[in-house]
Amino acid sequence: MKVAVVKETGPAERRVALVPEVVAKLRSAGHEIQVERGAGASAFFPDEAYSDAGATLIGPDQLSEADAILMVGRPDASQIGRMRAGQAVFGLLAPLTDPELVSRLAQAGVTAVSLDLIPRTLPRAQPMDALSSQANIAGYKAALLAATAFGRFFPLLITAAGTARPAKVLVLGTGVAGLQAIGTARRLGAVVSAYDVRPETRTEVESLGATFVELTSVGSASGTGGYARALTDAERASQQAELADHITKHDVVITTAQVPGRRPPLLVTSAALKAMAAGSVLVDMGASALGGNVEGSAPGETIVTDNGVTIIGADTLPSTMAAASSAMYARNVSSLLTYMIKDGAFTVDLDDELVAGVVITRDGAVIHPALTKAGPAGGPAPEPASSPAPDPAPSPTPPAANGD
Ligand code: NAD
Numbered sequence: 158m159k160v161a162v163v164k165e166t167g168p169a170e171r172r173v174a175l176v177p178e179v180v181a182k183l184r185s186a187g188h189e190i191q192v193e194r195g196a197g198a199s200a201f202f203p204d205e206a207y208s209d210a211g212a213t214l215i216g217p218d219q220l221s222e223a224d225a226i227l228m229v230g231r232p233d234a235s236q237i238g239r240m241r242a243g244q245a246v247f248g249l250l251a252p253l254t255d256p257e258l259v260s261r262l263a264q265a266g267v268t269a270v271s272l273d274l275i276p277r278t279l280p281r282a283q284p285m286d287a288l289s290s291q292a293n294i295a296g297y298k299a300a301l302l303a304a305t306a307f308g309r310f311f312p313l314l315i316t317a318a319g320t321a322r323p324a325k326v327l328v329l330g331t332g333v334a335g336l337q338a339i340g341t342a343r344r345l346g347a348v349v350s351a352y353d354v355r356p357e358t359r360t361e362v363e364s365l366g367a368t369f370v371e372l373t374s375v376g377s378a379s380g381t382g383g384y385a386r387a388l389t390d391a392e393r394a395s396q397q398a399e400l401a402d403h404i405t406k407h408d409v410v411i412t413t414a415q416v417p418g419r420r421p422p423l424l425v426t427s428a429a430l431k432a433m434a435a436g437s438v439l440v441d442m443g444a445s446a447l448g449g450n451v452e453g454s455a456p457g458e459t460i461v462t463d464n465g466v467t468i469i470g471a472d473t474l475p476s477t478m479a480a481a482s483s484a485m486y487a488r489n490v491s492s493l494l495t496y497m498i499k500d501g502a503f504t505v506d507l508d509d510e511l512v513a514g515v516v517i518t519r520d521g522a523v524i525h526p527a528l529t530k531a532g533p534a535g536g537p538a539p540e541p542a543s544s545p546a547p548d549p550a551p552s553p554t555p556p557a558a559n560g561d
Pocket residue numbers: 277278279283286288289292329330331332333334335352353354355358382383384385386388413414415416417422424
């Protein structure tokens with residue numbers, strides 16, 4: 158098979174879909190690999206490393222020659238314009254929040270494969286779980302960013318010049334990223350507490366040496382497939398009010414809460430921010446154009462409030478560790494690609510739950526049940542990403558979480 162790797166065009170995107178080590182593996186499996194010139198440069202993989210691994214360097218106009226195009230993020234209009242009907246395109250396409258991109262991919266006639274829809278609970282999908290690999294990196298980097306921005310120590314430090322008490326860190330949302338943030342903050346010596354609306358995460362939190370914060374005003378919001386469901390308005394208000402008391406008792410808050418296909422839930426209100434001590438730091442991993450976990454946070458920006466609280470909108474953390482995140486992503490995407498190659502040809506077997514979970518467009522049509530009008534398991538279609546409603550009512554979960 159002929160496989161092409163694009164040079165990413167997304168803002169602040171430094172990752173690349175294949176690293177030279179994985180190129181060499183695909184080459185020895187008999188595939189022809191083309192890499193767009195400069196594709197790996199910002200992840201510290203020069204063109205020569207790809208050539209040495211057996212890839213051919215190409216220009217963007219040659220992308221249409223490939224059977225499959227691999228990317229990390231989403232294609233822009235000019236990349237879609239160069240695609241050829243029948244080609245496969247792999248990426249973290251975020252289709253639940255970008256219906257416009259989905260219809261453009263369908264119009265281009267490509268078979269679009271979205272790694273963020275992988276049914277993660279299937280054991281055979283684990284090597285392909287790019288959400289987890291990237292969330293792990295993001296959680297690690299969030300804790301480092303927080304420690305760097307905090308004007309005091311994370312660990313207890315006893316010196317001749319005095320004793321520094323350890324920082325109190327609160328992690329909100331304890332999925333893959335949150336657990337890695339807890340582990341990293343603990344390794345730096347902080348005293349860590351954590352909260353998640355899925356109470357079953359308590360055991361994992363405690364096993365990392367952190368204290369699980371239990372809220373009395375909100376019950377479990379566990380959805381299916383391991384994901385959380387969106388809260389009702391009343392639940393959200395209670396959660397925000399009760400969390401505020403905990404937030405003000407901490408020096409550092411790292412927020413990682415997500416509900417698939419939805420605006421990230423708002424957990425830290427401006428009232429909570431006002432009550433925090435000067436010098437406190439928040440790292441909002443949910444920061445997005447639609448709003449984040451922290452009121453007023455902005456993706457890619459660091460804001461200092463009037464009362465001296467630093468809010469870091471940390472939406473592109475995996476990209477800040479592009480060499481590591483690309484290496485992990487390359488293993489994920491190459492595993493999925495090779496899984497879909499049968500007898501040397503790219504094959505879309507929709508009877509396979511894993512394949513049906515990731516293919517969103519084919520032969521000019523949108524085929525994924527979470528994106529068609531019926532929605533998953535007969536539920537409503539997802540709301541468009543541009544929906545102005547903050548943290549709206551429950552909606553369909555992705556395939557891994559079918560039937561909330
Ligand atoms: P995610 O990124 O979707 O969300 C991060 C966390 O935010 C979740 O723990 C979620 O419960 C929490 N959250 C959502 N709304 C919240 C709110 N209002 N208040 C507080 N917390 C809130 O999660 P993820 O890291 O992608 O993981 C989702 C699940 O998938 C987890 O249960 C994880 O264990 C599971 N998972 C399973 C496998 C596997 O089985 N192989 C692999 C990866 C992940």
